């Protein structure tokens with residue numbers, strides 16, 4: 098008879114353990130089935146113990162049944178209270194400030210989209226570069242005075258942080274091996290400089306188009322398309338002769354000023370943003386035959402144009418920012434305006 102009583106005690110212990118491990122109303126439901134269901138432990142006791150011959154046992158099982166009902170009911174109330182608390186949608190939450198893409202990232206995406214529409218391929222070439230791709234291969238021999246203008250950060254005797262994205266020109270020619278080439282290389286560049294319109298690190302986008310019979314008209318067309326897409330349909334562009342080692346002929350590209358609409362004056366007062374109605378976009382030109390050769394191409398069979406313009410520069414030209422350094426300040430009051 099002792100063993101029968103032990104079975105009742107064992108069920109009590111098991112129930113306590115089960116209740117301790119139950120944290121949801123679903124699991125309490127399962128316990129209800131386990132103990133009080135048709136095939137549950139209580140019914141099994143009634144069937145297996147000698148209830149008829151020993152009324153005491155019947156009473157004990159009934160007491161146990163009542164106890165289980167009480168405990169499950171209490172646990173159910175507890176878990177439902179917890180569940181209600183955890184999904185109380187009426188409690189005001191803590192608002193997390195919503196971020197957005199940085200101005201420069203937005204500009205890069207916009208520039209990339211414009212050139213992808215023209216069939217350009219987006220590239221990323223090294224920011225730490227050897228002298229060959231950075232200068233010598235671009236027709237700037239060692240000891241050439243053109244190197245003095247570069248304000249380059251040298252990492253080693255033969256390695257630099259690129260001051261322009263033109264290293265991508267030779268790398269693209271090596272990658273493609275033959276025309277047509279139509280790439281836009283957007284990346285970080287570094288120069289020893291800092292003032293209202295210069296930072297030591299900034300971004301450039303470098304375009305390179307090489308094919309049979311590519312000429313200056315094609316360069317003008319792409320320039321015009323970019324200026325109108327990025328700055329607005331009312332903008333115009335012009336070429337000014339210039340000199341670069343890696344292009345021949347070379348140009349500076351200007352875009353009409355958005356503040357004075359290219360007139361150079363506002364209410365008869367000279368425009369403070371531009372010089373006589375024009376803003377400088379950046380350098381461009383026809384790829385020098387030596388550069389084509391250094392990239393493994395034959396200048397008798399193909400020609401091309403290239404340009405390298407500043408992401409921050411076009412961003413400033415578009416938004417009329419007074420100081421480039423604002424873009425890299427951590428003042429979110431400034432950044433939030435965009």
Ligand SMILES: [Zn+2]
Nearest residue numbers: 354357368371
């Ligand atoms: Zn102006």
